[in-house]
Amino acid sequence: MSRIAQAFDSGQWSVIASASSKAVIVIIALPLAACGAGGFSLEKAEVDRSIVTSSAPARVTSADADSASDQTTIGNAVSSADIEELRGQAVPWANADTGSRGSITELAEVQDNGQDCRSFTASRESFDGVALFKGQLCIAAAGGWHMQDFKPL
Numbered sequence: 223m224s225r226i227a228q229a230f231d232s233g234q235w236s237v238i239a240s241a242s243s244k245a246v247i248v249i250i251a252l253p254l255a256a257c258g259a260g261g262f263s264l265e266k267a268e269v270d271r272s273i274v275t276s277s278a279p280a281r282v283t284s285a286d287a288d289s290a291s292d293q294t295t296i297g298n299a300v301s302s303a304d305i306e307e308l309r310g311q312a313v314p315w316a317n318a319d320t321g322s323r324g325s326i327t328e329l330a331e332v333q334d335n336g337q338d339c340r341s342f343t344a345s346r347e348s349f350d351g352v353a354l355f356k357g358q359l360c361i362a363a364a365g366g367w368h369m370q371d372f373k374p375l
Contacts, residue, residue, distance in 0.1 A: 288320040288348070293372055296344045299326055300359045301367040305340070315344070322348035334360060339370060 299315040308329065316323040324345040332339050339360040346353045357372040 288322070291320050292317050292322045292346055292348070293369060295322075296324075296326065296342075296346075296355075296357070296372075297359050297367060297369050300329065300340050300342050300344075300357075303329060303340075305329055305331055320348065322346055332358075334358070334370070337361060343375075 295315055295317040299313055303313050303326070313326040313329060314323070315326060324347050326342050326344045328341070328343040330341050332341050337360045339358050341358045342356075344355045344357060346355065354375045355372060356375055358370040359367050360370045362368050
């Protein structure tokens with residue numbers, strides 16, 4: 223008979239049981255003692271800034287910047303349109319920077335306080351949806367065009 227088998231046969235079960243129960247108590251008590259000794263605290267926890275991920279950067283342009291870019295593109299289309307040649311036809315426009323597009327209708331030349339202006343209605347199709355705007359573009363004293371009025375309908 224082997225020595226292990228002899229130990230079980232000789233009535234040493236009480237010694238083995240006593241040793242295993244002490245081991246169980248030590249295994250349970252040790253982690254509890256570590257927690258009670260202040261080993262971990264949420265107040266002491268800090269963010270690890272050394273971790274670097276390969277996430278994509280946030281988009282720099284905002285909805286306001288896209289809208290301003292589209293307004294400039296519409297203004298350029300209105301100022302360069304030949305009203306006499308169009309005879310009431312819509313003027314298409316597209317902004318490659320924002321992906322927006324639309325058409326300009328009701329384009330007419332008007333006088334506003336002695337200034338030559340062009341009034342218009344413009345549609346804008348973008349990722350945000352479809353919108354309709356009413357605007358007026360006037361020629362400045364230096365000869366350039368500036369947006370006098372541009373508001374959603």
